[in-house]
């Protein structure tokens with residue numbers, strides 16, 4: 001299948017490259033074949049689409065979340081992380097079975113597609129259900145069976161075995177759209193020897209590690225009291241940073257810890273919406289950028305955000321650090337956009353495949369309506385996407401060259417069916 005999109009404003013997201021006006025994007029099967037001026041000859045294409053008044057850019061990459069938690073959206077608000085998890089979320093998650101994970105994840109995947117996300121990371125339980133939703137939806141995903149080690153040794157062993165089985169079986173599934181990671185939940189829920197066992201398995205399987213880290217001040221304090229070390233040094237000594245690793249949150253870091261993360265090449269998923277809502281704090285993103293880290297963005301779960309809107313995370317990332325540092329240049333718009341696209345691809349170790357629009361890469365891209373009044377006058381598309389656009393402006397979503405959303409209509413998932421089953425799945429566990 002050969003498709004040509006013409007007369008678009010194209011943002012390739014390649015470092016230092018400015019938006020291309022009146023440009024064309026050619027797609028052959030699942031890959032990008034051409035980006036540049038509109039060709040004079042358009043014969044030989046199965047479809048030529050006029051994209052005047054639209055931007056084309058790489059799809060957003062959501063680097064941290066728990067999709068099934070959409071069933072708990074609004075169930076527990078306005079609590080700090082520890083209370084939220086221990087008193088509200090974990091008791092409800094104990095009632096979750098495969099049905100809850102299936103329909104909660106389907107609801108989230110639908111929301112993500114409609115908001116322009118083409119790839120997401122998910123850490124949860126019953127992950128076969130999430131894998132099946134990804135297969136059906138046509139989206140790209142990095143999946144990991146998260147493990148909380150606050151249980152018996154027998155249960156810990158079972159969770160680790162399950163994480164290994166899942167990671168082995170699903171890596172490369174859905175025509176390569178799914179990759180996997182190994183995910184001990186956090187240093188405060190996994191004893192050191194348990195994390196070390198995840199590290200060993202990750203190395204054996206050749207997979208990256210993913211974990212929550214330094215999300216709250218209380219968690220850092222607890223780590224020091226329990227192990228005599230702050231989380232960064234604790235995880236470094238356990239070997240987590242000796243291979244590819246992605247940490248979510250990284251809110252409470254010292255300058256020395258930032259230097260360690262930079263030196264070890266650790267990827268960071270910045271989750272501004274979730275961190276604000278749980279009152280966890282604001283990650284030192286400008287300092288990370290200064291140290292050479294390229295932070296990515298994540299929504300975290302829909303119960304702590306409470307949506308999966310990557311344009312909102314991009315905007316938050318561009319705004320909150322300006323306020324905190326009283327510096328309007330703290331996170332400029334082009335950097336915020338790359339945090340939601342290219343840096344996301346890097347954080348998921350997928351930059352060879354996605355993250356920029358260039359020949360040879362997978363055709364994962366979105367189109368955004370530039371004709372709304374809030375997008376006028378069109379001085380600077382990057383500025384408008386970050387500071388003015390909303391997810392309702394996302395018109396089309398393509399993954400592997402396949403349309404998943406066209407003119408805001410999802411082609412792969414049945415919205416009404418998902419809404420019905422998600423409600424039913426929640427009603428079945430309602431306390």
Ligand SMILES: CSC[C@H]1O[C@@H](n2cnc3c(O)ncnc32)[C@H](O)[C@@H]1O
Nearest residue numbers: 089123124125146147148185212301
């Ligand atoms: C073991 S599956 C994932 C586990 O993580 C929990 N979770 C959701 N949001 C957060 C967060 O912000 N910090 C730490 N843990 C979080 C989720 O409820 C699952 O139990």
Ligand SMILES: [Zn+2]
Nearest residue numbers: 065248300301
């Ligand atoms: Zn999380």
